[in-house]
Amino acid sequence: MSTKLEYVQQLEQQIATAQEQLGNLKAEKEEALLAAQHEEIENLEKYLDEAHINLKGISDAAEDAWHELKESVENLMNTITERLKSLTGGSDDS
Secondary structure, three states, X not given: OOHHXXXXXXXXXXXXXXXXXXXXXXXXXXXXXXXXXHHHHHHHHHHHHHHHHHHHHHHHOOOOXXXXXXXXXXXXXXXXXXXXXXXXXXXXXX
């Protein structure tokens, strides 16, 4: 067998191995992204539950006391909005 042919076969094997490794990395990346998105969705559900509780607190609060809860709720809603934008690929321009 010629040196050239051996080299070509060796190179083909190296390319195939590299492609397989790249495919594995892509699959791992997609799994990691899905896991991160799932975790973020769970966090958002907790934030929304907290927002509902705070909303009830504002509704039930005395007229002068609800202002104390307002800033907390607004910060929470900003966090929820930003995280939703991040998950959906949205931007501040939308």
